[in-house]
Amino acid sequence: MLAISDLRVEVDGKQILNGLDLEVCPGEIHAIMGPNGSGKSTLANVIAGRDGYDVKGGSIFYMGNNLLDLLPEERARQGIFLAFQYPVEIPGVANIYLLKEAINAIRSSKEEKELDAIDFLSLVRDKLKLLDMKEEFLYRSVNQGFSGGEKKRNEIFQMAMLEPTLAILDETDSGLDIDALKVVSDGVNALRAADRSIILVTHYQRLLNYIVPDYVHVLANGQVIRSGDHSLAAELEESGYSWIGGGGEGKSLGASVG
Amino acid sequence: MDTFETQIDGFVGREYKEGFVTDIDSETLPPGLNADVIAILSKKKNEPGFMLDWRMDAYERWMKMETPRWAHVNYPPINYQAISYYSAPRSQADGPKSLDEVDPKLLETYDKLGIPLEEQKMLSGVAVDAVFDSVSVATTFKKELAEAGVIFCSFSEALQKYPELVRTYLGTVVPLGDNFYAALNSAVFSDGSFVYVPKGVRCPMELSTYFRINATNTGQFERTLIVADEDSYVSYLEGCTAPMRDENQLHAAVVELVALKNSEIKYSTVQNWYPGDSEGRGGIYNFVTKRGACRGDNAKISWTQVETGSAITWKYPSVLLEGNKTVGEFYSVALTNHHQQADTGTKMVHIGKDTSSTIISKGISAGQGQNAYRGLVKVLKGADNARNYSQCDSLLMSDRCGAHTFPYLEVKNQTATIEHEATTSKIGEDQLFYCRQRGLSEEDAVSLIVNGFCKAVFKELPMEFAVEAQKLLSISLEGSVG
Ligand SMILES: Nc1ncnc2c1ncn2[C@@H]1O[C@H](COP(=O)(O)OP(=O)(O)OP(=O)(O)O)[C@@H](O)[C@H]1O
Numbered sequence: 198m199l200a201i202s203d204l205r206v207e208v209d210g211k212q213i214l215n216g217l218d219l220e221v222c223p224g225e226i227h228a229i230m231g232p233n234g235s236g237k238s239t240l241a242n243v244i245a246g247r248d249g250y251d252v253k254g255g256s257i258f259y260m261g262n263n264l265l266d267l268l269p270e271e272r273a274r275q276g277i278f279l280a281f282q283y284p285v286e287i288p289g290v291a292n293i294y295l296l297k298e299a300i301n302a303i304r305s306s307k308e309e310k311e312l313d314a315i316d317f318l319s320l321v322r323d324k325l326k327l328l329d330m331k332e333e334f335l336y337r338s339v340n341q342g343f344s345g346g347e348k349k350r351n352e353i354f355q356m357a358m359l360e361p362t363l364a365i366l367d368e369t370d371s372g373l374d375i376d377a378l379k380v381v382s383d384g385v386n387a388l389r390a391a392d393r394s395i396i397l398v399t400h401y402q403r404l405l406n407y408i409v410p411d412y413v414h415v416l417a418n419g420q421v422i423r424s425g426d427h428s429l430a431a432e433l434e435e436s437g438y439s440w441i442g443g444g445g446e447g448k449s450l451g452a453s454v455g
Numbered sequence: 456m457d458t459f460e461t462q463i464d465g466f467v468g469r470e471y472k473e474g475f476v477t478d479i480d481s482e483t484l485p486p487g488l489n490a491d492v493i494a495i496l497s498k499k500k501n502e503p504g505f506m507l508d509w510r511m512d513a514y515e516r517w518m519k520m521e522t523p524r525w526a527h528v529n530y531p532p533i534n535y536q537a538i539s540y541y542s543a544p545r546s547q548a549d550g551p552k553s554l555d556e557v558d559p560k561l562l563e564t565y566d567k568l569g570i571p572l573e574e575q576k577m578l579s580g581v582a583v584d585a586v587f588d589s590v591s592v593a594t595t596f597k598k599e600l601a602e603a604g605v606i607f608c609s610f611s612e613a614l615q616k617y618p619e620l621v622r623t624y625l626g627t628v629v630p631l632g633d634n635f636y637a638a639l640n641s642a643v644f645s646d647g648s649f650v651y652v653p654k655g656v657r658c659p660m661e662l663s664t665y666f667r668i669n670a671t672n673t674g675q676f677e678r679t680l681i682v683a684d685e686d687s688y689v690s691y692l693e694g695c696t697a698p699m700r701d702e703n704q705l706h707a708a709v710v711e712l713v714a715l716k717n718s719e720i721k722y723s724t725v726q727n728w729y730p731g732d733s734e735g736r737g738g739i740y741n742f743v744t745k746r747g748a749c750r751g752d753n754a755k756i757s758w759t760q761v762e763t764g765s766a767i768t769w770k771y772p773s774v775l776l777e778g779n780k781t782v783g784e785f786y787s788v789a790l791t792n793h794h795q796q797a798d799t800g801t802k803m804v805h806i807g808k809d810t811s812s813t814i815i816s817k818g819i820s821a822g823q824g825q826n827a828y829r830g831l832v833k834v835l836k837g838a839d840n841a842r843n844y845s846q847c848d849s850l851l852m853s854d855r856c857g858a859h860t861f862p863y864l865e866v867k868n869q870t871a872t873i874e875h876e877a878t879t880s881k882i883g884e885d886q887l888f889y890c891r892q893r894g895l896s897e898e899d900a901v902s903l904i905v906n907g908f909c910k911a912v913f914k915e916l917p918m919e920f921a922v923e924a925q926k927l928l929s930i931s932l933e934g935s936v937g
């Protein structure tokens with residue numbers, strides 16, 4: 198589904214990703230962990246096609262096509278969804294209005310008919326229930342005045358509405374209280390499907406107890422320096438990142454950690 | 456255009472004085488402004504004597520005035536002697552014969568606005584059959600209005616049928632020597648609208664110039680007078696929501712509103728005149744004086760405007776809060792793209808006690824557009840407990856455009872409560888990316904964000920108008936990012 202190889206990316210002339218490799222197959226959940234500033238959000242933004250990220254080398258293929266050729270909206274319409282680390286406020290634009298525009302843009306790119314109001318509303322109600330959200334959130338301006346946790350929940354609500362093929366969740370767990378974490382994780386789990394892949398960027402093992410990943414990767418200094426299964430997360434929780442060292446090249450952990 | 460120039464040539468080729476007299480009956484007076492021209496104009500329109508005196512008085516004053524230069528706009532000096540001040544409604548024979556003869560670009564815009572074909576014809580000045588839909592609509596309207604006792608007619612008609620009403624209120628809000636453009640308008644105004652809503656009447660429908668049969672070709676010096684008698688209500692929609700075909704470069708209109716005790720006037724404008732091309736060539740100069748007086752206690756006047764057209768806009772709809780507990784409101788969206796310049800805002804003059812005013816201004820600048828907000832809140836000595844809330848937000852769409860805010864405050868009474876908030880923001884790359892990440896095209900994303908920015912103003916517009924306004928904004932902003 199997603200194949201990233203030797204990806205090199207600069208932002209404002211500063212090299213952030215230095216030859217990153219990642220392969221994600223349909224139905225898989227990959228967790229990406231790593232210290233602050235290691236390039237996790239950068240990776241998410243590059244996959245989503247944000248301006249200002251200079252791809253200096255390497256490639257990203259998505260469902261067999263060169264993703265780097267596509268505009269952000271084209272990627273979105275082909276099923277790529279990014280739950281933002283910092284969801285953006287859009288004053289004066291009702292949440293439900295953005296959603297309707299988004300769904301119809303995606304549908305019309307597939308030459309499907311626009312959803313009529315009744316189908317749209319019943320879909321909205323279903324997904325609100327899934328995320329245990331109040332209907333009033335639909336009519337408030339996008340993310341404006343939402344608490345940190347509400348913003349994150351709203352991102353997953355949008356994901357549930359748009360039913361992406363590849364979802365990247367950038368620190369969706371940060372800012373959620375314990376109950377909210379459970380609700381949001383249940384929501385994400387409900388969206389697991391054989392043809393849907395998820396990349397979870399997180400700092401905390403706790404999330405991965407709820408949403409169990411197939412793989413865990415450690416990103417440091419712009420590279421994936423280690424990959425493993427779920428147990429790697431637990432191990433990081435214990436040992437932290439001090440073992441990585443400050444240099445550009447990440448060191449492998451010694452034999453002591455099998 | 457050809458026939459027009461031929462006419463002028465015809466005049467120029469003759470003895471001046473003679474040409475003037477013999478050609479009184481022709482459709483268009485030669486360019487130039489003097490007392491004779493005004494006399495002829497007034498005579499042609501068969502106006503009552505007081506009107507001619509009034510025009511002459513205005514003309515005398517105008518002669519002594521200078522073009523205002525304080526606005527944040529630039530344009531070459533206007534030659535007032537090169538304008539023709541009387542032109543009878545152009546006969547339909549002069550207009551294009553069919554849509555094939557109309558500028559395809561204009562038609563494209565109409566299509567985007569979803570304007571039906573018959574209306575497109577009318578707007579483009581194509582001769583339309585007598586069975587045109589709105590004619591019958593207009594007739595139904597007239598009947599219903601007459602039953603309610605509401606007078607809604609052209610200014611010329613009002614001068615014939617209700618001269619005393621006109622005389623009582625004309626110039627009482629915008630005095631004839633108020634400013635350069637208002638004085639010019641007072642001297643030479645051609646036509647416009649007149650509305651009178653009698654005591655206790657709630658006007659049964661929104662009044663719109665669109666439904667006034669002779670709305671087209673009212674000319675560049677339009678005059679509007681709206682009077683709401685005690686305990687009445689009227690909502691008035693100005694102009695056309697579609698791009699107006701208009702060859703006039705200069706527009707100097709005057710609008711006066713009089714709201715008597717307990718009455719309310721709501722005046723909405725969506726202005727979309729030709730803004731000039733992307734290089735800044737052509738376009739309308741829109742120099743308008745709009746003012747309302749809340750003349751009795753509890754009267755309320757509310758201006759809502761969406762300004763997307765014109766090369767230059769110079770416009771300050773104002774409210775004189777004369778009565779006690781009167782309310783003035785100003786809601787404005789002004790958009791400038793390419794080389795457009797707008798200097799607009801409002802004046803709220805608090806005179807009575809317990810008066811309140813609200814100003815919400817949203818300026819959007821794109822391309823090399825220049826947008827200035829100029830607002831005056833004036834609280835006179837006797838205006839106890841005056842309240843004003845002003846909010847001026849500017850949105851910048853490019854690095855070459857400009858937004859300027861000039862709030863003026865004159866407070867002579869210590870009990871006043873004045874709040875002013877202002878923000879300037881650049882359209883957010885993060886907002887655009889967020890929307891595009893959800894699947895919206897860049898243009899749709901811009902339009903969504905801008906419409907959100909204008910929400911507080913759009914919600915004041917009547918429903919259909921608000922929809923048109925949103926579409927207009929999107930069209931006006933096309934290609935403005937990137
Ligand atoms: N515009 C920019 N100019 C310079 N450096 C930048 C810019 N944008 C990002 N960076 C740098 O790139 C590095 C990676 O940032 P990124 O946001 O990808 O980190 P992250 O792994 O998501 O961190 P966190 O866990 O704190 O969210 C950081 O050092 C950051 O300061």
Ligand SMILES: [Mg+2]
Binds near residue numbers: 237239367
């Ligand atoms: Mg991050």
